[in-house]
Amino acid sequence: MSDAHSPFPIKPFRFGVQLRNAPDGVAWTEQAKRIESHGYSTATMPDHFDDQFAPMPALQAMLSATTTLRVGALVFDNDYKHPLVLAKELATMDVLSNGRVEIGLGAGWMIADYEQAGMQYDRAGVRIDRFVEGLAVIKGLMGQEPFSFDGDHYTIREHNGFPKPVQAPHPPIIIGGGGPRVLDIAAREADIVGVNGTLHAGVIGPEAIATMTRDAVIEKVGIVADAARAAGRLDHIEMNVRTFFVSVTDDRDAQTAAMAEMIGVDEQMVRESPFALIGSPEQIADDLVARREEFGFSYVIVGANEIDDFAPVVARLAGT
Structure with missing residues (x-):
């Protein structure tokens, strides 16, 4: 890890x-309760x-x-649902949960979805x-006044979105990007x-993995920092990474080698990539602290298979 400091x-x-x-439904909700009990913030x-x-x-x-x-x-893929409908559904969920919704929105990338749906x-x-x-449109409809919008793709005419979300002016919005x-x-x-990672190919493959290196992340974080600084928003943003190569293990070297072989990259890439978390809970916690210092990543998402194994890391770091 370098001596660089996150902006x-x-x-x-x-x-x-x-x-x-x-x-089934019971297993689904029990999984949610288990996630909550381990101290995770979000599903x-x-x-x-x-x-x-x-x-x-779900x-x-x-x-x-x-x-x-x-x-x-x-x-959410913006193309799959009209934003007025999505805004109403999300605001309703925020009201019913007393303000526990986050709004993730993207432009869509998975070509198989589009092909299969015609x-x-x-x-x-x-x-x-x-x-x-x-x-x-989603932001506007969650505001307090009737909202109109004239765009190339959407037109809204004096619609006063209902209900209004508990979290004002709207639930936190997360946008993920690679380009x-x-x-x-x-x-x-x-x-x-x-x-x-960058998903221009419409699938997760070698091209996407090649954009998950430490150097690629340095470049991506720099783009975010420059734009946020220009907009006066550096202090506002929470930086997030969805990790894909996760293994809680006492044999870090062996598991790193196995992970590198599985995805077809060299071991150094896996050791350095912010998308990889491999090692004991203590080693992973140390890596996360260092990466927060360098890249700003404080909101970390793992996969369903890691719920229990990763819990000691959550216990060690959540809220610190």
């Missing part, structure tokens, strides 16, 4: 778990058409089964333009900025 103020650690499905879900539960009912079920757990999508997969620039408009334009938008518009 973002140090924020307390919090942790989330990304979930997809469960064998999130992807938004795809494959082997996952539909996010809205997220609401988790809210109903818990008392402190926050929920959100990582992230939806047009527009070029990235068009999808991003539409997403920016969708975000403006410069989305990272710039996130820095200017989001409360939480997720730094991702």
